Amino acid sequence: MNIFFQQVLNGLTLGSVYALVALGLTLVYGILHIPNFAHGALYMVGAYAAFYLVGSLGANYWVAMAGAAIVVAALAVLSDRLIFHRLRNAPPLHDMIAAIGLLLFLEAGIQAIWGAEFHRLAPPYPQIVRLFDLVAPAQRLIIIAAAFGLMFVLHLFLTRTLTGSTIIAMAQNREGASLVGIDATKVSVLTFAISGALAAVAATLFAPINLIYPSMGHLVIMKAFVIIILGGMGSIPGAIVGGLVIGFAESFGAFYVSTNYKDIIAFALLVLILSFRPQGLFPSGARA
């Protein structure tokens, strides 16, 4: 029972981190209609920003998280204004290549500053929580609570506020949104800022139980892509459900199948599902 509970907890932790990253990715896809390959690099920069704020400036964990979110949000907005916005009329191939260029640049830049070695963010909450005979590290519970809290706030923002619904409107129909007077520039800046902040928060939450290194974003971003393909590109509930599916598949797969191949499970799942359903699991949200 306890072992099973551990796997559930692991699955929830992984799933909520993946879901946060996938959410940002899917939001940007809704606006840009390109897969932002640089999103994983934003996630990585977020982890380094938090690491720097905590390690070198001695900031509090939550302050560092907010700081990282602001830094990465600014970076994401900058990438939109300087690169993606200017390429909006170019063929999609160009956006993808530009995103790859940005990814390479950020990774090499971080590596030039902090080196290729692994870093660790000291766990701010090293306690173990005990409930009956179940044990759980506090950090994992914090990840789950914070991630779901954030998703809930995001959901409220997108559905209950005027600014939030402009994002949805824009994703649904660009021309229509412009017709009713929605400022496309404002919406895309906002979307990029949110997606960057989500990536930074996900990275800061995950960092205390993980390692920080320049290519740390690769696996996460690829899994996030798997998630949004499965969940439907541009679909927000799809990103959350997909994140949890992959999280659980990985934690249970690592335990019952093989730890060595746990990272392949997500991709194997993708191959399997796309072989039978090329349009993804929830094609309604998808735009082919």
Add this chain to the structure above:
Amino acid sequence: MTSKTLQKPLLAILLVLAIVFPMVAANDYYIYVMSLAYIMAIAAVGLNLILGYTGQLNLAHAGFMAIGAYTVGILTVDYGVPYWIAFVVAGIVSAVIGFFAGLLSLRLKGHFFSIFTLCVGFMIYLVIEKSDALTHGTVGIIDIPAPTGIGPIRFDNTWSQYYLVLFFLVVSLWLMSRIVHSLLGRAFVAIRNGEDLAETLGINLMRTKVLAFVLSTFYAGMAGALYAGFVRFIGPAMALESHTFDMIAFILVGGIGTLFGPLLGAILLTWLTQSLQFLQDFRMIVFGPLLILLVMFFPQGLIGYWRERQVRRAAASMQDRRLQRSVIGSQQEVSTNA
């Protein structure tokens, strides 16, 4: 037509330059670097077929190059198979795996295809890294034998290996030029320009795309097999997507969808990184923004730019001639009227 008649002597000059290169190169290291650039160019020429001609951004290309290299590595080191047999098998293995990967991934279009192949590439990397028994895992395969001699020719020094690689480069470019100038090549371009239109014209989309994919992975496999025999050490990192990105940079700099673009880009960028030796690990600080600037301001690449200028000039001269003719015609008209 002028460009075609101009091309032949130009190609002959380039070939002579390539043949003379080892004799004028200052030391063996330069020859080594050039050979490496040729090998990367062969892989990039293959990628250009699916990316530049068929318009599908395949991000698993480095993975297929690694499959070719590992096929040679495993067969020669662990099973004592002669190099050239392993070399042929490497091409076949890459193409067969490419066939199945293509069959699966080409059901997806545009972005989905790119993302999917990114995952395929990463799966290849993970499988290579984790399968200790087969691939030696993270350690990689060392002491791969150099290509065995053919008849009296030996491939035991940098010079002879340079010519071997050059030979394969020329063959692969020649083959590629036959492919892209054939009806099949036109079908590839038609798909790039518009899948719906291509389908309406009676092109079997899936079959044609899979064929392009298989051909490109075959090139990757051959390049990988050459790489294994030339560098003689391979590790799982060569399957990483960053190597695919390198090749994309080659193609973009040289000219996407042009025959010689990948080669030109591979040579230029390889020498650029060599001359910025201190940048080895950080080459992406230069390459990353370079990629972005290229797609923003110079998406056609060097050869594409040159060709565009030629076309424009040809169009201008044609217009001149037409103008002259019409002027002459009206003069004649005037004279007959008078």
